[in-house]
Amino acid sequence: MSPFNNQKDINVPITISHMVRLIATLGTSPGGIFESYKNLINGTYEEDNPEKIRVDEVYVIRTADKSVEFAWKLVKAIFVCCGGRDVAIYDIPLSITDIYSRKDYLLFKKEVENKIREGDFVDITGGRKSMAAAAALSAMRKRAKTITTIIPQPEYNRIQKEIEGLKSREAEIESAGDGRCEGISVCSLVSKSALTIMLT
Amino acid sequence: MSPFNNQKDINVPITISHMVRLIATLGTSPGGIFESYKNLINGTYEEDNPEKIRVDEVYVIRTADKSVEFAWKLVKAIFVCCGGRDVAIYDIPLSITDIYSRKDYLLFKKEVENKIREGDFVDITGGRKSMAAAAALSAMRKRAKTITTIIPQPEYNRIQKEIEGLKSREAEIESAGDGRCEGISVCSLVSKSALTIMLT
Numbered sequence: 561m562s563p564f565n566n567q568k569d570i571n572v573p574i575t576i577s578h579m580v581r582l583i584a585t586l587g588t589s590p591g592g593i594f595e596s597y598k599n600l601i602n603g604t605y606e607e608d609n610p611e612k613i614r615v616d617e618v619y620v621i622r623t624a625d626k627s628v629e630f631a632w633k634l635v636k637a638i639f640v641c642c643g644g645r646d647v648a649i650y651d652i653p654l655s656i657t658d659i660y661s662r663k664d665y666l667l668f669k670k671e672v673e674n675k676i677r678e679g680d681f682v683d684i685t686g687g688r689k690s691m692a693a694a695a696a697l698s699a700m701r702k703r704a705k706t707i708t709t710i711i712p713q714p715e716y717n718r719i720q721k722e723i724e725g726l727k728s729r730e731a732e733i734e735s736a737g738d739g740r741c742e743g744i745s746v747c748s749l750v751s752k753s754a755l756t757i758m759l760t
Numbered sequence: 761m762s763p764f765n766n767q768k769d770i771n772v773p774i775t776i777s778h779m780v781r782l783i784a785t786l787g788t789s790p791g792g793i794f795e796s797y798k799n800l801i802n803g804t805y806e807e808d809n810p811e812k813i814r815v816d817e818v819y820v821i822r823t824a825d826k827s828v829e830f831a832w833k834l835v836k837a838i839f840v841c842c843g844g845r846d847v848a849i850y851d852i853p854l855s856i857t858d859i860y861s862r863k864d865y866l867l868f869k870k871e872v873e874n875k876i877r878e879g880d881f882v883d884i885t886g887g888r889k890s891m892a893a894a895a896a897l898s899a900m901r902k903r904a905k906t907i908t909t910i911i912p913q914p915e916y917n918r919i920q921k922e923i924e925g926l927k928s929r930e931a932e933i934e935s936a937g938d939g940r941c942e943g944i945s946v947c948s949l950v951s952k953s954a955l956t957i958m959l960t
Contacts, residue, residue, distance in 0.1 A: 606862035660910065662806035662957040684893055690908050692889045693896040693959050697906075700897055708890050710860065757862040759893050 579616045583675050583704075584683035585691045586622040589720060590634040592685030592709035593620065594644060595754035600681060605707065605756035613681065618649040621672050621695075622687070625657040631686075633733050634723065634746060641741035642750055659690045673698035680704040684759070696759065706759040711751045719749050779816045783875050783904075784883035785891045786822040789920060790834040792885030792909035793820065794844060795954035800881060805907065805956035813881070818849040821872050821895075822887070825857040831886075833933050834923065834946060841941035842950055859890045873898035880904040884959070896959065906959040911951045919949050 582600065584593045599605040603612035620635060622628045632651055639649050654671055656664045672695050676682060682699040684692035685708045692708075699706045711719070726733060732744040782800065784793045799805040803812035820835060822828045832851055839849050854871055856864045872895050876882060882899040884892035885908045892908075899906045911919070926933060932944040 661955065665957055665959060684889060689884060689889055689892045690910075690957070690959060692892055693884055693906060693908065696893040696896055697900055697960070700900060706893060706897075708893065710890075755861065757865055757890070759865065759890065760897070 585687035587687035599756035607758040636737035642747040669694040676702045678703040785887035787887035799956035807958035836937035842947040869894040876902045878903040
């Protein structure tokens with residue numbers, strides 16, 4: 561678990577009880593997490609009474625699968641290079657590579673449930689459907705809010721194609737995640753027409 | 761909503777309070793519903809103490825999208841022609857074609873929640889992730905059980921390919937759904953290595 565940017569700890573007094581976290585599941589595509597984050601902080605999400613949310617921390621829960629790890633590196637690079645430097649983002653890789661059994665599911669559910677606190681936002685956009693169910697059920701139990709971000713299909717296909725082209729440039733993406741954004745462009749992986757909706 | 765086979769009503773006395781229903785979401789692939797049904801009735805699903813479940817009715821909740829409607833016709837043909845004639849299966853098409861907004865989500869959730877009763881089994885394998893979340897959350901609220909069926913990726917890809925080849929034979933698939941199974945083979949769309957797991 562490694563924050564890549566927590567300078568805000570120096571400047572802003574933190575009241576622990578009001579920390580709002582975004583807990584997101586991740587699959588093989590970075591799709592949605594950054595868009596969810598932006599829509600929350602800008603108050604541009606669909607709910608009865610949406611308001612601007614100050615998100616203090618982002619936790620990304622994922623499997624140990626190689627292509628999911630690559631997706632994590634993209635998410636980190638996108639946050640660093642495309643306007644998400646103000647938030648601390650944490651990687652939570654699990655020991656499993658996919659959900660192949662009830663045992664895998666229960667391990668995943670335990671991890672996500674342990675991470676969620678009342679008032680958090682839980683983004684179920686990434687990963688397997690069983691992960692989405694685990695996260696949504698845990699959120700309900702912990703009185704957190706569940707969200708998902710919808711990216712129009714043609715836009716999603718374009719982004720997937722771009723990701724394919726970036727697979728040979730993993731080292732540069734890692735560098736971007738560490739703050740050296742000049743070498744590579746990852747911001748076109750962010751959808752401008754993403755819609756975030758509240759599910760609870 | 762049309763049952764295609766409820767002969768059991770004639771032969772078996774039904775105690776309404778013990779009717780067990782399988783409520784399933786459906787996307788563009790028939791994937792999983794029949795496998796879930798078979799695994800429930802055979803008691804071959806992953807839970808702490810699995811037992812054989814007598815499923816009386818299957819409800820399939822889906823959008824009005826054309827390719828989803830085609831998937832419904834495949835599901836019906838599979839039940840009729842591949843060993844699921846003993847159960848009544850109902851089609852619940854909604855007015856929306858996809859979940860594009862919170863309004864669509866709330867409509868979908870209301871429909872699925874209205875359908876679920878305590879003790880039912882809710883299969884979230886088919887359809888969008890937001891549909892899976894809606895169904896899982898509704899199941900929790902109604903004290904129903906949530907399940908999903910995992911089909912190994914190579915098997916899933918093979919089945920998807922076969923479905924593509926069947927798209928030009930919609931009339932024959934409809935006939936199969938009405939009991940005339942000779943003309944077309946749909947049982948190879950059923951995975952023999954599908955694993956059903958209890959999510960709650």
